[in-house]
Amino acid sequence: MSWLLTGGAGYIGAHVLRALQGAGHEVVVLDDLSTGVRRKVPEGVPLVRASVRDTAAVARAMTEHGVRGVVHLAAKKAVGESVERPRWYYQENVLGALSLADAMIEAGVRDIVYSSSAAVYGAVDVDLVTEDTPTLPVSPYGETKLIGEWVFRDVAAAHGLSVVALRYFNVAGAGSDALGDTGAFNLIPMVFRALSNGERPQVFGADYPTPDGSCIRDYIHVADLADAHAAAAGFAAAAPAGGSAAYNIGRGVGASVFDVMATVSQVVGYDVAAEVVARRPGDPARIVAAADAARTDLGWTARRDLSDMVASAWSAWQATG
Ligand SMILES: NC(=O)c1ccc[n+]([C@@H]2O[C@H](COP(=O)([O-])OP(=O)(O)OC[C@H]3O[C@@H](n4cnc5c(N)ncnc54)[C@H](O)[C@@H]3O)[C@@H](O)[C@H]2O)c1
Incomplete structure (x- = not known):
């Protein structure tokens, strides 16, 4: 019996793959390789090259590989791009979720861990965001992630699935040098790219109502995040049919952009x-997770700090960048 990992050739998916294997699960990857890369899927792990929107191909993969549960990461994830191309984001992320739910029903697969995002909360004005903080996304990307939660919650209730949604905060770091984040939009790779190009990294706004004026975020190491998926898979499998739950996956620790710059300075040695x-539109001043529910229910807690994230990301950047 295997877990089907959609988006397993991507940055986070490659780490989740290894965490699931580490927890003793067989894994099958389904990925259209639109942003993912084949070399991140280890030898011996089946890779089905298909879109999650191809319901028949997904259901066939489930049946052929004896799939018992799904970890669904395949999606488009760039906020700015989602503003420019909202129809595409709704097609890929919302219709992708619906297609996957259809395939699960067709193939008789019950359990799913769904990759959601702190973007579902939008521009919050609270110290710590709990899972009960109202969800008011401010971008098409955040909207599609929230609608995905609703799709799986409602289908679970009607068709007896079991769903756990994980709302990731700011993902960073690398589990090994081959698995770094090369994406153009996250802060730490943006800083490294500037340094590699001999440019000064940019801080978008230093006039926010925070102690040093820059935005505060909750950074989570991708290897810790990956472990949360293995914990969530076990939780979903043990939960009664028809249930759904959403958990923040963060550390509950805020770091400002200047804190990140200081940590990068320590790691690179200058x-x-x-x-x-100038500020970017739509950036909230502060968004930090309350991470207690994941600790209590999933038995998961983050073990790595910001220095671990920056050091592992820098090592991977130098190895492959
Ligand atoms: N990186 C972050 O900071 C972050 C934060 C919150 C949530 N997330 C979520 O995590 C998930 C993974 O993100 P990532 O950073 O690894 O991105 P990524 O682009 O590296 O990985 C996405 C993977 O999904 C695949 N994919 C995309 N559309 C597909 C489709 N229609 N069918 C099959 N495969 C498809 C891509 O080829 C890629 O391998 C996404 O759902 C994203 O919304 C990411």
């Missing part, structure tokens, strides 16, 4: 001397 530029 002062990165960032340049302050």
Whole structure:
């Protein structure tokens, strides 16, 4: 019996794959390789090259590989791009979720762990975001992730599935040098790219109502995040049919953009001397997770800190960048 991992050739998926294997599960990857890369899927792990929107192909993969549960990461994830191409984001992320739910029903697969995001909360004004904080996404990307939660929650209730949604906060770091984040949109790779190009990394706004004026986020190591999926898979499998739950996956610790720059300076061994530029529209001043529910229910807690994230990301960047 295997777990089907959609998006397993991507940055986070490659780590989740190894965490599921580490927990003793067989894994089958389904990925269209639109942003993922084949070399991140280890030898011996079946890779089905298909879109999650191809319901028949997904259901066939489930039946052929004796799939018992799904970890669903395949999605488009760039906030700015989602503003420019909302129809595409709804097609890929919302119709993708619906197609996957259809395939699960067709193939008789019950359990699913769904990759959601802190983007479902939008521009919150609270110290710590709990799972009960109202969800008011401010981008098409965040909207599609929230609708995905609703799709699986409602289908679970009607068709007896078991769903756990994980709302990731700011994912960073690498589990090994081959698995770094090369994405253009996350802060730490953006800083490394600037350094590699001999440019000053940019801080988008230093006039926020925070102690040092820059935005505060909750950074979570991708290897810790991956472990949360293995814990959630076990939780979903043990939960009664028809149930759904959503958990914040963060550390409950805020770090400002200047904190990140200071940590990067320590890791690279020189002062990165960032340049302050204008705010970006839609960036909340502070968003930090309350992470207690995941600890209590899933038995999961983050073990790595910001230095671990920056050091592992820098090592991977130098190895492959
Ligand atoms: N990286 C972050 O900071 C972050 C934060 C919150 C949530 N997430 C969520 O985590 C998930 C994975 O993100 P990532 O950072 O690893 O991105 P990624 O782009 O590296 O990985 C996405 C993977 O999904 C595949 N894919 C995309 N659309 C597909 C489709 N229609 N059918 C099959 N495969 C498809 C891609 O080829 C890729 O391998 C996404 O659902 C994203 O919304 C990411």
